[in-house]
Amino acid sequence: MxxxxxxxxxxxxxxxxxxxxxxxxxxxxxxxxxxxxxxxxxxxxxxxxxxxxxxxxxxxxxxxxxxxxxxxxxxxxxxxxxxxxxxxxxxxxxxxxxxxxxxxxxxxxxxxxxxxxxxxxxxxxxxxxGSAPGAGEDADSLRRLVLAHARRGTPVAETARAAGISERQLHRRCLALFGYGAKHLARVLRLQRALDLVAAGVPTAEAAARSGYADQPHLAREVRQLAGVPLSRLR
Structure with missing residues (x-):
């Protein structure tokens, strides 16, 4: 269990x-x-x-x-x-x-x-x-900002502007914080959101639209790429 x-x-x-x-x-x-x-x-x-x-x-x-x-x-x-x-x-x-x-x-x-x-x-x-004055707070602030933008599907360029850093700096700092860049993080979170909706009984096309996918085939492609199997197999 x-x-x-x-x-x-x-x-x-x-x-x-x-x-x-x-x-x-x-x-x-x-x-x-x-x-x-x-x-x-x-x-x-x-x-x-x-x-x-x-x-x-x-x-x-x-x-x-x-x-x-x-x-x-x-x-x-x-x-x-x-x-x-x-x-x-x-x-x-x-x-x-x-x-x-x-x-x-x-x-x-x-x-x-x-x-x-x-x-x-x-x-x-x-x-x-507490290891360095302000360092922990700065990293946590960036973490929260990137997560909020990734969950909304905000473009990386806009996220970088909101953070006050370049896209290259954002990518480097996201690698250190999340393990991958802001764009891939957004893909992962979007997939989780869609799968939660599907698991709750929401029709696939509606789940795709509500999660920010262009259409149902877009969701199907992302499931195959990130989950390694078709959506029907995950069900």
């Missing part, structure tokens, strides 16, 4: 868990711009996916995780998000061994592993914001 819940410690984050499966399970993980810190008999980082990722889980493995909102992973893990894009890495390859061992020990006996992961993420975000 898969479950999700929010946490007040990290706005926009989702704590999720999955009970062990009796047999090997395969899941198509769709791109959402997020970065996950996952506990599954160890600590794993799932970077922001640019396209669908096929995950295979052996039987008997349980998961507890925090899914960080788009743009937050770089501050939590301490390196540009582009270095995590489309990656699945042990946390020990990113953080020092003592820190990872301490967190592993805390999680092993924790009654609520999600709460522990949220507290760790909050502490890392606070530390990143």
């Amino acid at each position: 898969y479950r999700e819940r929010t946490t007040p410690l990290v706005p926009g984050a989702v704590l999720w868990s999955r009970a062990p499966e009796p047999a090997t399970a395969e899941q198509r993980v769709l791109p959402d711009g997020c970065t996950d810190l996952i506990w599954c008999d160890g600590l794993l980082v799932a970077g922001p996916d640019s396209r669908a990722h096929l995950a295979t889980t052996p039987p008997g493995v349980a998961f507890d995780a925090i899914r960080l909102p788009p743009g937050a992973g770089a501050a939590v893990f301490g390196l540009p998000a582009a270095e995590l894009r489309d990656q699945r890495l042990p946390l020990a390859s990113l953080w020092d061994g003592a820190t990872v061992r301490s967190l592993t020990d805390r999680l092993a006996d924790a009654p609520d592993r999600g709460a522990v992961l949220a507290a760790v993420a909050r502490a890392r975000l606070d530390a990143a914001a």
Whole structure:
């Protein structure tokens, strides 16, 4: 069984868990711009996916995780998000061994592993914001602006003007924050919006129009490119 819940410690984050499966399970993980810190008999980082990722889980493995909102992973893990894009890495390859061992020990006996992961993420975000005067605030302001514009489908040039930087600077900073540029982020968020509408029972043509696609074939092409399968398969 898969479950999700929010946490007040990290706005926009989702704590999720999955009970062990009796047999090997395969899941198509769709791109959402997020970065996950996952506990599954160890600590794993799932970077922001640019396209669908096929995950295979052996039987008997349980998961507890925090899914960080788009743009937050770089501050939590301490390196540009582009270095995590489309990656699945042990946390020990990113953080020092003592820190990872301490967190592993805390999680092993924790009654609520999600709460522990949220507290760790909050502490890392606070530390990143305080590392240089104004640096954390500036990055978070840009993150919020780019996300708002990407969700509206605002052209990249207009987003750059609103941020007061060049398009090239915007692209470089988006790579560090989100793992890819503002245009690809907008594609990922638009796809998520359309799929949510389709899952809620909205007809495909209407979902395409409401999500900002030119037409239903445009949505179909984007689904194939980003999800790797036709929309009928995702249903």
